[in-house]
Amino acid sequence: MASPMKQGDIQAKIAAGRARRKQEALKAKAKDSDEDGAVDPEKPAPVEKVSTAAYLGLFLGSAFFLSLPLGEEQIDWTHVGAVVVMNAVWIAFIHAPSVVYGLTWFLLNCLLIQWSLVFSAVPEIIAAVPPVVWAVGGVSNAVVVAAAYFLHIAKLPPAKRLDAWDLFACALIGANVVVLVIAGVIPMSVVYHVFKSLVNLLTNFSVS
Numbered sequence: 001m002a003s004p005m006k007q008g009d010i011q012a013k014i015a016a017g018r019a020r021r022k023q024e025a026l027k028a029k030a031k032d033s034d035e036d037g038a039v040d041p042e043k044p045a046p047v048e049k050v051s052t053a054a055y056l057g058l059f060l061g062s063a064f065f066l067s068l069p070l071g072e073e074q075i076d077w078t079h080v081g082a083v084v085v086m087n088a089v090w091i092a093f094i095h096a097p098s099v100v101y102g103l104t105w106f107l108l109n110c111l112l113i114q115w116s117l118v119f120s121a122v123p124e125i126i127a128a129v130p131p132v133v134w135a136v137g138g139v140s141n142a143v144v145v146a147a148a149y150f151l152h153i154a155k156l157p158p159a160k161r162l163d164a165w166d167l168f169a170c171a172l173i174g175a176n177v178v179v180l181v182i183a184g185v186i187p188m189s190v191v192y193h194v195f196k197s198l199v200n201l202l203t204n205f206s207v208s
Contacts, residue, residue, distance in 0.1 A: 055091065058105070062087035065109040083112050098163070104170040114193065129185055137176075144172065 065087070069079045090105055145168075153164045180186045 058087075058091050061106075061109075062091065065113060068113050079112070083109070086112060098167060098170075100170040100174075101166050104173055125185055125187075141172065141176070 062083075066080065066083050069076060069083060086108060090108075148168050153161055153168070156164055177186070181188070181191055
């Protein structure tokens, strides 16, 4: 039988081994936790890539809208150029597909298709609105943009900020159009004509 001193030494070694293994396990767990949860402020978060299907859908949709002015008997190349530039910029700077983003793209194309009515009325609309109103509108939009950034977008992870900017920009464009229509800056005749043309466009597209 081992002496009491040797038994004490064995128990001490066992206790020390257990303590050492426990400490190593805690260090390994802490290291794994740091690697999983730590965010390096110097390293930007990965940005979610847009799927090939989303880009393909935009290309096909842009080609469809481009075919409309090209199908006219007398081609307005300025009109064609505007459609090309708008869609090229839209596709180049798209960050993530969303319903609001796609709807805004669709409505802008519809406005461009109605080039003669909508854009011929722009100088008249601008001249009819007092400069003070334009200034108030510009300042209001700037305040809304700043508030959205500091109160919401800046608090999001870097990878989600681009998506938030997309949604916010689309919502702001839509809100401005609604306000301009309610204020009478954009005539209801223009809205009605665009809506009627949009219905006809969708009807012809579904039939074809």
